[in-house]
Amino acid sequence: MKVDGKHFRSLWWNHDAGVLExxxxxxxxxxxxxxxxxxxxDFANAIREMRVRGAPLIGATAAYGMALAMxxxxxxxxxxxxxxxxxxxxxxxxxxxxxxxxxRLHLQPINESERAQAALTLAHEIADEDVExxxxxxxxxxxxxxxxxxxxxxxxxxxxxxxxxxxxxATVDWGTATSPMFHAHDAGINIHVWVDExxxxxxxxxxxxxxxxxxxxxxxxxxxxxxxxxxHGMVDMxxxxxxxxxxxxxxxxxxxxxxxxxxxxxxxxPFYVALPSPTIDWTVSDGITEIPIEQRNVDEITHIQGKTNxxxxxxxxxxxxxxxxxxxxxxxxxxxxxxxxxxxxxxxxASAEGLADMFPEFQ
Amino acid sequence: MKVDGKHFRSLWWNHDAGVLExxxxxxxxxxxxxxxxxxxxDFANAIREMRVRGAPLIGATAAYGMALAMxxxxxxxxxxxxxxxxxxxxxxxxxxxxxxxxxRLHLQPINESERAQAALTLAHEIADEDVExxxxxxxxxxxxxxxxxxxxxxxxxxxxxxxxxxxxxATVDWGTATSPMFHAHDAGINIHVWVDExxxxxxxxxxxxxxxxxxxxxxxxxxxxxxxxxxHGMVDMxxxxxxxxxxxxxxxxxxxxxxxxxxxxxxxxPFYVALPSPTIDWTVSDGITEIPIEQRNVDEITHIQGKTNxxxxxxxxxxxxxxxxxxxxxxxxxxxxxxxxxxxxxxxxASAEGLADMFPEFQ
Numbered sequence: 001m002k003v004d005g006k007h008f009r010s011l012w013w014n015h016d017a018g019v020l021e022x023x024x025x026x027x028x029x030x031x032x033x034x035x036x037x038x039x040x041x042d043f044a045n046a047i048r049e050m051r052v053r054g055a056p057l058i059g060a061t062a063a064y065g066m067a068l069a070m071x072x073x074x075x076x077x078x079x080x081x082x083x084x085x086x087x088x089x090x091x092x093x094x095x096x097x098x099x100x101x102x103x104r105l106h107l108q109p110i111n112e113s114e115r116a117q118a119a120l121t122l123a124h125e126i127a128d129e130d131v132e133x134x135x136x137x138x139x140x141x142x143x144x145x146x147x148x149x150x151x152x153x154x155x156x157x158x159x160x161x162x163x164x165x166x167x168x169x170a171t172v173d174w175g176t177a178t179s180p181m182f183h184a185h186d187a188g189i190n191i192h193v194w195v196d197e198x199x200x201x202x203x204x205x206x207x208x209x210x211x212x213x214x215x216x217x218x219x220x221x222x223x224x225x226x227x228x229x230x231x232h233g234m235v236d237m238x239x240x241x242x243x244x245x246x247x248x249x250x251x252x253x254x255x256x257x258x259x260x261x262x263x264x265x266x267x268x269x270p271f272y273v274a275l276p277s278p279t280i281d282w283t284v285s286d287g288i289t290e291i292p293i294e295q296r297n298v299d300e301i302t303h304i305q306g307k308t309n310x311x312x313x314x315x316x317x318x319x320x321x322x323x324x325x326x327x328x329x330x331x332x333x334x335x336x337x338x339x340x341x342x343x344x345x346x347x348x349x350a351s352a353e354g355l356a357d358m359f360p361e362f363q
Numbered sequence: 364m365k366v367d368g369k370h371f372r373s374l375w376w377n378h379d380a381g382v383l384e385x386x387x388x389x390x391x392x393x394x395x396x397x398x399x400x401x402x403x404x405d406f407a408n409a410i411r412e413m414r415v416r417g418a419p420l421i422g423a424t425a426a427y428g429m430a431l432a433m434x435x436x437x438x439x440x441x442x443x444x445x446x447x448x449x450x451x452x453x454x455x456x457x458x459x460x461x462x463x464x465x466x467r468l469h470l471q472p473i474n475e476s477e478r479a480q481a482a483l484t485l486a487h488e489i490a491d492e493d494v495e496x497x498x499x500x501x502x503x504x505x506x507x508x509x510x511x512x513x514x515x516x517x518x519x520x521x522x523x524x525x526x527x528x529x530x531x532x533a534t535v536d537w538g539t540a541t542s543p544m545f546h547a548h549d550a551g552i553n554i555h556v557w558v559d560e561x562x563x564x565x566x567x568x569x570x571x572x573x574x575x576x577x578x579x580x581x582x583x584x585x586x587x588x589x590x591x592x593x594x595h596g597m598v599d600m601x602x603x604x605x606x607x608x609x610x611x612x613x614x615x616x617x618x619x620x621x622x623x624x625x626x627x628x629x630x631x632x633p634f635y636v637a638l639p640s641p642t643i644d645w646t647v648s649d650g651i652t653e654i655p656i657e658q659r660n661v662d663e664i665t666h667i668q669g670k671t672n673x674x675x676x677x678x679x680x681x682x683x684x685x686x687x688x689x690x691x692x693x694x695x696x697x698x699x700x701x702x703x704x705x706x707x708x709x710x711x712x713a714s715a716e717g718l719a720d721m722f723p724e725f726q
Contacts (some may be wrong), residue, residue: 029683182566224619228694256587305681316669331591
């Protein structure tokens with residue numbers, strides 16, 4: 001999407017230099033730094049240090065890493081070596097393994113002399129596929145926003161609340177939850193986005209930066225504020241992303257999503273989840289009992305990173321020395337709180353039947 | 364309550380020096396600094412700069428300020444002058460005005476020669492009354508915790524979730540929401556407290572400090588985590604404080620309280636509000652439509668204060684330059700989500716009937 005009027009993806013191939021370039025996201029939202037990823041160690045650092053983050057973006061980055069490996073040494077051994085080297089950079093990222101498996105499967109039958117080019121072409125394809133999926137999520141979500149705008153009796157904007165960063169920075173472009181917003185804004189629909197800061201990691205600051213950079217009106221709020229705003233008619237819809245959706249429509253997403261879904265239900269605010277179909281886990285039925293919730297480092301709770309008066313990025317401790325902290329990173333929103341699932345294929349009910357109808361090939 | 368085994372109130376009279384002493388709360392939870400409040404300017408600074416905070420504590424502090432004024436000059440003129448001087452330190456604090464009005468009314472009929480002593484005696488009384496109210500809230504809440512403990516079939520603690528700081532630091536002693544917890548812990552009941560950090564001002568860090576200092580097991584969590592914990596049976600009850608409760612039982616409290624009440628309802632977790640009866644507003648029926656919600660400075664959202672690696676207290680900016688922010692400071696939890704109101708007189712249903720039965724003199 002746009003930054004100061006210029007279009008960016010979160011990664012892109014520099015054809016002149018023959019190298020991948022990324023936005024080093026560690027400095028956002030305060031500073032946008034572009035980095036060339038020119039060595040295998042650069043790739044490992046980019047993924048491990050979360051210079052790139054978000055499942056689709058990690059997958060695409062890894063595919064470019066495999067392309068570099070094939071340019072350096074296209075042997076069968078090196079496919080395996082690069083697979084292992086890249087996979088261990090974030091071993092719990094399912095999309096990373098998925099992309100690497102896909103690369104390996106694609107490259108193995110190809111002659112060594114053609115593997116470098118084939119790997120690069122595949123990386124481009126994986127990146128473009130992500131963009132296309134997200135673009136279609138946006139087109140499908142746009143229609144919901146268009147209907148809400150048409151039903152407005154005042155010149156008030158359509159107020160959309162979102163949680164976390166399911167934005168273009170977490171994908172190659174468009175984002176998932178943000179794609180309908182960017183599409184609506186670009187189509188001239190008057191929208192305004194309430195951006196949850198999303199403690200503990202404050203990914204809302206990235207969402208705010210995306211919206212600010214693209215020119216979409218928005219307001220940055222605490223995670224605590226959404227219920228109050230809904231009680232007072234200040235939210236027309238919620239759109240969030242998801243890390244994993246069950247075959248029955250339960251939605252696992254960033255911690256705190258469930259609380260927003262409860263408030264939406266209590267105030268008759270439609271609650272939508274935007275998702276690329278690969279994040280549907282067809283093996284899971286009950287999200288609350290079956291999905292294990294990652295407990296992350298408690299430093300994320302006790303300390304907060306930001307920009308000091310002097311412009312440096314630093315971390316400060318908020319809670320007292322000696323107080324234990326807990327950091328469950330995700331929660332599960334049960335399907336009965338979800339108005340609809342916005343996929344690249346259309347908007348599905350959050351139910352086993354709805355998803356089965358939309359994706360019959362997985363049944 | 365206790366700090367390192369020694370009992371403290373949040374303010375106390377130093378009989379030897381003839382001066383009020385307070386805990387300067389600006390440095391908590393990182394540093395406990397004690398300060399003598401020896402001049403009228405000291406009193407103004409203590410209240411205006413939030414060295415003392417919380418309605419009951421501000422009221423008691425102001426009463427000691429009036430006592431100092433009477434020691435300096437017990438004239439009728441000086442009662443008025445001190446009233447105005449102290450009142451303007453935080454003009455929206457209703458308890459401040461209440462305490463000053465009470466002092467004025469009490470002192471006016473008294474001979475000037477006896478006013479200094481009478482004012483000091485009254486300040487002691489106001490402080491002691493607050494302690495007694497909170498002690499009784501604790502005794503009444505203790506019985507609820509005792510029942511939950513008795514019904515435990517394992518040796519797990521009674522898990523209590525709280526939001527914000529309705530603790531002894533916001534009162535003279537015991538706190539309101541924390542009083543049942545301190546009473547239960549002191550009675551040997553095995554409890555554990557989930558402490559919401561309570562963005563944007565992170566008053567949960569003060570609650571964590573209180574519990575840590577008194578020796579009560581607790582865990583500091585994000586405001587987003589509570590719903591997930593309740594889904595998984597990890598919360599036995601919620602106790603929060605309140606800034607204002609309507610005569611019908613709607614509860615106005617720190618922003619985000621409503622979201623916890625929704626999650627409690629959805630998971631059959633009892634949700635209690637601890638309140639001294641003076642915070643019941645007998646003039647208001649519908650909390651959501653009738654109570655104006657203060658919009659506070661957005662710097663509280665965009666910036667966070669904490670302790671740096673070098674031990675200094677600094678503020679860092681989290682959101683991007685240029686993103687607007689919104690900061691509603693309170694929300695209203697409708698009565699149907701409230702299991703009971705723990706008052707100094709007993710536990711009332713959150714209803715007009717329940718409150719009328721408990722406080723017939725206000726009907």
